[in-house]
Each structure stands twice: as C-alpha cells, then as structure tokens.
Amino acid sequence: MTHPALTERPEKRAQPGAGPRPGLPRAADRRRRRLRGLATIALFLLPALVLYGLLVLAPIAIAAYTSLFRWNGLGGRPEDFIGFDNFTRLFASDVFHGDLRNGLIIIVLSLTIQLPLALGLALLLNQRMRGRAVYRLMFFAPYVLSEVITGVLFSLILSPEAGLANQILRAVGLEELERAWLADPSTVLPALFLVMTWKYFGFYMILFLAGRQSIPRELGEAAAIDGATPWKQFRYVTLPLLGPTVRIAAFLSIIGTIQLFDLVWVLTAGGPDHASETMAVTMFQFGFKRTQIGYASAISVVMFVLSMIFALAYLRFVMRRDTRGAVTTMGDHR
C-alpha cells in the first residue's frame, strides 16, 4: 500500500475547485490530499521524534564531539582540541583495563552461574508443585527494588563488624572465613556478583518461564513416550526450543553489565582501589568528580561503541535464527 490508509476516505466537504465534478479528482487535489496525509503522520510522529532526537541521539553525538577535546566543562564550549589523545590515554590506563576485566568477569559469572540457575528454577517452577505461585512471586520481588535500595541493604549485610554475612559465619563456627567483603579486593567482585544474582535471577527466571510455557506440553510427552529420559527431554526438546529465550537473556545480561553503575556506586563506588570499578563508574568519577569532561566523554564513546559492536554482532551471528514473531513469549497483554 502506498497511500496512508486513513486518508483514502471520500472528502466530506466539497473543495472549492472540485465542486462541480466531485467524481473526478484532479492532480492538484490528489497532491493536496497526499500532503494532508503526510501532515497527519508528522503530527503523530514528530513529538516522539523530537524528544528522542534531542535527548537520546544528540547527546550521543555531543559525547563523541566532546571526547576530542580537553575540557573542564565549565561554561562555554570545548575549545582545546586534542584529537584522539583522550582515547590514547584511556587505552593506556590501568583503571580502564580493570574496568574491562571486571566487566568480563561479571559477564562470565552471569552466563555460567546466574542464567543456568534461573533456567533450572524456571523449569522447576513450571512443574506442578504446591506453592509455586508464591515462590514465583517471591523470587521476582527483588527485581522491583531499585539497585540503590538493594545496594544499601547489602552494604549493611556485608559490612565487616555487625554485617549479617559475618555474623552467620561466626554463628556456624567459620570465623576464619570472615571478611570485609566489600573492602577486600579479592572478594569484592564475587560479593558484587552475589548481590546482582539476588536482585536479577528472578527476572531471568520469569523470562525462561514465559519461554517454557509457550512450548507445547505435547512435545515433551511425545519424547517421553518414545523413551526419552527427563534429562534427554530437557537436552533435546526443551533446551533447543528455549534457544531464543536463552539468547535474549544472555543479551540482556551482557548489555546490562556493560552499563552497570547504580549498584557498584552504592556498594563500593568502584573500590577498593578500583577492584570493582566499571566503565560507567570511571566515567562518572572523571565527569562529575574531577570535571575532566573530555576524558569522561571518551569513556562514554567507548561504552557506546562496545555496546553497538556487541549488539550488532550478536544480532547478526547469534540471534539470526530467531526470526521476528517466532520468539517464544507468553505475550498475554490482557
């Protein structure tokens, strides 16, 4: 269809020029109607487009521009053009290397521990068992709490003296395992990951549940009749059919880790000695605390490029089989 559907209605008011012969639309008339169609579309589309362009697209472009300057951000525009010096400095910085390493560790932990845990739980809760609605409600609840509340809560739980974690260890006689969990470079990342798992595994569980429930039960039953063990049913029926959901979950997890900020900021502010720092935290430190806007913008740009490269590669190579609409979802909007 080439014409706007809604404008193909008969004109109610007679146009001045077309009055005597309403049955024969002329070229000018058609053009006017076409223009009105376009105007209607613009009216519906422009507000969103303007907001999106001004506050999403433009800032990203500005970040790219600013990253080429040395700028303290005070007043006016950046003027001290230094080319790619900010990027050279960034790529040589140990803190940035640490950011990448920390991100990678969290991603690996998420994909090997958090997602399988969520998947197992989803399959479990897909069975008919008493109280599963309560479990589901409970496991998902942390997801609705903000990362800040979660972070503050766990910073108290993991604090060295009165923190619950150490109190529990003391109570069961494992004093030697006591740690200042968030102040010890060797435990801070696992501790951070534990908190992330607490908050997010319920979300992935819900995704997997939705995916699992859209797989017809008959498939598993057919496999069972053919003699498949529960493990084989899972391995050869459920898991392949859950593929799209698993790939989406991994995608969300990785994209989320690339921009991880709130939780780290509240729990450790990146410490001790950058041991839990992420790119967004480094960016915030330089941008808002040390007013090196140019350098901080370079970090933003790297974050953006990494996200885009990852997203495009993932869509191209990993999710290409998941054609639109075939993705499993409960999609029940009622």
Next chain:
Amino acid sequence: MSSPVPSPVAGPAAGRRPDRRRRPAGPSRAKGVSLHLLAATLAVFVLVPLVFALLGGFKDNAQLASNPFGLPAPWHPENYTEVLASGSFWRQIGNSVFIALATTVLVVGLSAMAAFAFARFAFRGREVLFTIFTAGLMFPFAVAILPLFVLMRTFGLLDNPLGVILVQAAFGLPMTIIILRGFFAAIPREVEEAAVIDGCTPFGVFWRVLLPMARPALATVSVLAIVASWNNFFLPLAVFNDPDWWTIPLGVQQFQGQYSSDIARTLAYVVLAMVPALAFYAVAERHLISGLTAGATKG
C-alpha cells in the same frame, strides 16, 4: 471482550494446557521433596536479607551486634516512627511519585501517537525511522549522561524535575513504541475502517477507537514506565543537587552516608523505602511481568 493478542504464537499454546489433577507416573514423592528443598533454599536466600532488614529496623545497634538473628528484644519502633515523622522521607516519596507519573503520561502519550503512525500509515522511511527508535534499546544510558548534564545546565534544567522527566521519557520511547506498535498492528483494520466510514478523522480513530481498545497494553507499558522511573538513580543523581527534589533512591543513598554508623536506623529507612515498590508490585505484578517478557522478546 475481544481485545487482540499481539503475538498469535502465544495465545493457543498458553490455553492448550489442561490442568490435570492426575500426576504423570514417575518417582514423584522423592522428586517432589527435593524440588521443594531446592526452591526453599533459594527462597531463604531471597528472604533472609529482607527479613534481616525488617527486624533489624526494630533493634538498636547494640542488639544488632549481640543478637543478629533473633527477634528484637525489646522492640524499638523509634527507627521507623522517626523516619515516618520526618518531612524529608515524605517529600522524597512525593517527588518520586510526581516524577514517575509525569514521565509515564509523557512517554505513553508520545509513544502511543508514534506507534499509531508506525502501525497504521504507510510512508517512505517508516522502517528506517522505526529501526532508529529500536536501536535506542541498545544505547547505554550512561553514554548520554554527561552531555545531558551540560545541556541541562545550559537550559537551566538542573534542580528542575523537567530535567529528569523529559530524559526518562525520551529513553523510555523505544520499548514503549515497540510494544504499542505490535499491539496496534494486531487490531483488525476493519474496526477503524468502520470508524472512518462513520466519519472519523485519523485523530478520532486514534483517540476514540484504538486507544480504548489498547487499554491493556497501555496499562502494561505504564507499569514498566513507573517502575523504571521509580528506580532511576543515575539521572536524578546528576540533575538534583537540591535535597528538596531528591527522589527515594537519592534519599536512601544520602541517608546511608549520613547515618553510616547507625545501621538500625538505615535499615528502617531502607525497609520503608521498599514498601511502595513492593506494594506496587503486588498490585501490578501481571502487567509488569507480561510487559517485561513481551519487551524482552520483541526487542
């Protein structure tokens, strides 16, 4: 009621499973017990921090050190009552509510209009535009925060709720438009053709026909927008310096800094700050979950 289901794949599959009382034959008892054990372990993992916070708020700091696991003895409701009696807590709640509602109205309104254009009109460049919106799902918000901060300083939007509302709405557009477009596209064209024959303008079709039919989808995206706004921290952190505008996440973080040695009092604050989110979850759970799963799988 004949509200359309956006994903035709899902409808029948969800309805096809008869809820049989009879269990399939198998080693049911032992399996059932171990399943429960596993689920219960995880439930403990989820609940212990929450219960610790709830009870800890009723203790004093000496009790927290000497009696971390037991019930408070004696109970100290002061931590809670003092927070509840403080103006700043309620002010933060009010700010969070106001910003969440304003953001939601804005993002859902604009997205519904755009989604209508995307779903119901054919025009050149439509798919390109739509792809540009979709790409927004992958833009890390952190990338934009510095330029946004500078922009807002230029336009005097720092310490102004508009600075948070407009940006949140802008970043909420992609997901909202994607979900609503799918929903609008699933509404049969005959419905609006009938309205057009009855003399409805495009705006009339949008306002009087499609929006009322899309009410369930609008509820879903509204719930998503409210939760996202309620939990947002990074943006208010950059925009609001003035405590009068702080939202709940800023308040919680600030409170922790201020009373870092008073763990019991901070726990009480954290618990009270959780209540609205958990209450909202209890009410809107279905919308939240259907929105998240639809959003995740359609992005």
